[in-house]
Amino acid sequence: MQGKLLKNINDPSDLRKLSVEQLKDLAQELRDFIITIVATKEGHLGASLGVIELTIALHYVFNTPDDLLVWDVGHQAYPHKILTGRKDNFHTNRQLDGISGFPKRSESVYDTFGVGHSSTSISAMLGMAIASQLNGEEYKQHIAVIGDASIASGMAFEGLNHAGVTDTNMLIVLNDNAIGIDPSVGALKNYLTKAKIGQKPKSDNIIEALNFKYYGPIDGHDLPTLLKTLNQLKSVSGPKLLHIITTKGKGLKQAEENQVTYHAPGKFDATTGDLVQQSATELPPKFQDVFGLTLVELAQSNPKIVGITPAMPTGSSLKYMMEAFPDRAIDVGIAEQHAVTLAAGMATQGLIPFCAIYSTFLQRAYDQVIHDVALQNLPVIFCIDRAGLVGQDGATHHGVFDITYLICIPNLMICAPKDEIELRNLLYTASLGLDQPIAIRYPRGRGHILEWKKPFNTIPLGKGQLLRKGQSIAVLSTGTIAHNVNEAINAIAKPISHYHFGFIKPLDEQLLATILNEYHTIITVEDGAIKGGFGSSIIAYANQKQKAAEIITLGIPDQFMHHGSIKELQELAGISTNQIINILSKIK
Incomplete structure (x- = not known):
C-alpha cells in the first residue's frame, strides 16, 4: 500500500x-x-x-x-x-x-x-x-x-x-x-x-x-x-x-x-473513484432532510418564512429551500454570529426566520443568542442539527452542550422531538407564529420511521407525553434517545413507565408533579451533558417542591467524548440500550 x-x-x-x-x-x-x-x-x-x-x-x-x-x-x-x-x-x-x-x-x-x-x-x-x-x-x-x-x-x-x-x-x-x-x-x-x-x-x-x-x-x-x-x-x-x-x-x-x-464521501472504489452504492432497501430519512423538506412545504404556503445557514446548506439540507426559494434561503458563509443576528433583524420586521445551525457551531454565536434574540424576545426559530453525539468527528463536533448552555437563557423555549414526525410538527407549529424564540434540537443521522410525511398537527407548547404506563419506576427522556429507552424497556420484564419531555424548557410542571407523587424511582435520559441539563432541571424542580423520589440522571459525563461510532460512544456514556437495561435491571 x-x-x-x-x-x-x-x-x-x-x-x-x-x-x-x-x-x-x-x-x-x-x-x-x-x-x-x-x-x-x-x-x-x-x-x-x-x-x-x-x-x-x-x-x-x-x-x-x-x-x-x-x-x-x-x-x-x-x-x-x-x-x-x-x-x-x-x-x-x-x-x-x-x-x-x-x-x-x-x-x-x-x-x-x-x-x-x-x-x-x-x-x-x-x-x-x-x-x-x-x-x-x-x-x-x-x-x-x-x-x-x-x-x-x-x-x-x-x-x-x-x-x-x-x-x-x-x-x-x-x-x-x-x-x-x-x-x-x-x-x-x-x-x-x-x-x-x-x-x-x-x-x-x-x-x-x-x-x-x-x-x-x-x-x-x-x-x-x-x-x-x-x-x-x-x-x-x-x-x-x-x-x-x-x-x-x-x-x-x-x-x-x-x-x-x-x-467526505463515505466508502468508494479506490480504483475507479465511484461511490459504493447503498442497499436498495428503503431507509428512514435523515433528520436534516426532514427539516429541509418540511421547510420547503411550509414556505410554499407562507411567504414570510426564510431560511438561514452559516456555510452548511448541504449538511443542514437547507439546500432544498435554496433550490425552491433562492431569494428566501441564505448561506451567509462561516459566520455564525452574523447568521443569528441576521435572523434577529429579520424577525423584527415580521419575517419568520429558521436559523439552521449545527449544535457545535451555535456555541460560536452564544452572545448573539442571548443579547440579540432572547433579550429582545424575538421569535427566531433555531433548528439545531447534529445535537447529541455525532460519531467519528469527535470532541470538536459533538453537540452535547446545547441543552446546558441554552437552558439558562430567559425567554428561550427548548424542545427535542423523539422522532421524525414530531420534528415535522414542531417545525409546523413554530411556523404558525410564536411570541418568543425557540430552539429545536435533533440528531445527526437517520430516524426509524419510513412513513414520516404525515399531515401537519399542532403540538401543544410545553407539554410532556406518557408513552408507556408502568409501576413504581418511571423513565423520563427527551429527544430521540427515547428510542433507546423504548428498546430497553421492551427487553426487560418490568412494568416501567416512560414519559417523553419534548419540551425541556418550559418543563411540563403539572405532569412532572404527578410523576414525582406516583413513582419512588425516576430515571432521566438525555443525549446531552449531564451537568446542568435536562436531568438537572428535573432534580431542581423536585427539590423546589420537596419531593423525595430517588432521581437517577443519565447523560454525557463531565468529560470530552472523543471519536468513535455513535453506538460505541453511547455505550461509553451510559446511554446505549444495553446500558439503560443494566440500570433498569438493578432497580428493585
Whole structure:
C-alpha cells in the first residue's frame, strides 16, 4: 500500500533527505495512500487531496516541529498526519481509540493547535508568534494555513486586523480553492475569484491594506514553485500572506468534479473513484432532510418564512429551500454570529426566520443568542442539527452542550422531538407564529420511521407525553434517545413507565408533579451533558417542591467524548440500550 518513498518517511526529517524530483513522486504515493485508506475507512477526502503538495513543501522547507504550523479547519490535515509519524496507524483514523480526524495536541508534537472549528488559525498562530518574541525565540517561523471559506469568517479578520500591526514573523498561507464544504460565498470569495496565478486580485489589494506583504497567487500543486516561494519567504520579516490556488480533490477525477459529495464521501472504489452504492432497501430519512423538506412545504404556503445557514446548506439540507426559494434561503458563509443576528433583524420586521445551525457551531454565536434574540424576545426559530453525539468527528463536533448552555437563557423555549414526525410538527407549529424564540434540537443521522410525511398537527407548547404506563419506576427522556429507552424497556420484564419531555424548557410542571407523587424511582435520559441539563432541571424542580423520589440522571459525563461510532460512544456514556437495561435491571 505504501510506495517505495513513502514507506521510508517516518517524520519530516526523512522527507528533507529527498530531492525535488523525488518529492513529486512522493506526492503521488501520498495521494494514492490516502485514497486507498479513505475508500474503505471513510473520512475527509477532497480537502486532503488538495493540499498534498503544499503539505510536503511546508515540512520540507520549514524546520517543523520547531517551526510552528497550524492547520485551519483540519479537514485537510491527513497528509500532515501521515508525514509526521502517524502513517502506520492512519487506518485507525476517526475510529474508537484510533487517531483523530483533526490535528490534536495530545496526539503529536507536530499538531501545535487542536482544531475542528474554522477560522482559528490566525489568532492562534499570532499568539504563538508573540510568545516566541517574549521568549526570545525570534528564529522560529510561524505558519497558518487557512482556506478561502475560513478566512471570510469574522474571527479570521479579527486576527488579521491585529497581526497587521505587529512585527511578528508570521506567514499565512491562503489555500484558495473556492470551496469549503459547500461552495464559498460572499464578496470576499468574489474578490479572490478574480485572482489569477501570477497576478494580484486587484491593485487595491485587501490583504496589503491590512498591512500584510502579499505574495501570489501561485499554483498550489506546482512543487518547485511552492518550494522556491516558501524558501524566499523565510527571510522576509513581518506579517505576510502567500495566496495559493488549488483544486479540492486533486488527483481523483470524481472528487474534482463533485467536490461537495467527495468532501467526505463515505466508502468508494479506490480504483475507479465511484461511490459504493447503498442497499436498495428503503431507509428512514435523515433528520436534516426532514427539516429541509418540511421547510420547503411550509414556505410554499407562507411567504414570510426564510431560511438561514452559516456555510452548511448541504449538511443542514437547507439546500432544498435554496433550490425552491433562492431569494428566501441564505448561506451567509462561516459566520455564525452574523447568521443569528441576521435572523434577529429579520424577525423584527415580521419575517419568520429558521436559523439552521449545527449544535457545535451555535456555541460560536452564544452572545448573539442571548443579547440579540432572547433579550429582545424575538421569535427566531433555531433548528439545531447534529445535537447529541455525532460519531467519528469527535470532541470538536459533538453537540452535547446545547441543552446546558441554552437552558439558562430567559425567554428561550427548548424542545427535542423523539422522532421524525414530531420534528415535522414542531417545525409546523413554530411556523404558525410564536411570541418568543425557540430552539429545536435533533440528531445527526437517520430516524426509524419510513412513513414520516404525515399531515401537519399542532403540538401543544410545553407539554410532556406518557408513552408507556408502568409501576413504581418511571423513565423520563427527551429527544430521540427515547428510542433507546423504548428498546430497553421492551427487553426487560418490568412494568416501567416512560414519559417523553419534548419540551425541556418550559418543563411540563403539572405532569412532572404527578410523576414525582406516583413513582419512588425516576430515571432521566438525555443525549446531552449531564451537568446542568435536562436531568438537572428535573432534580431542581423536585427539590423546589420537596419531593423525595430517588432521581437517577443519565447523560454525557463531565468529560470530552472523543471519536468513535455513535453506538460505541453511547455505550461509553451510559446511554446505549444495553446500558439503560443494566440500570433498569438493578432497580428493585
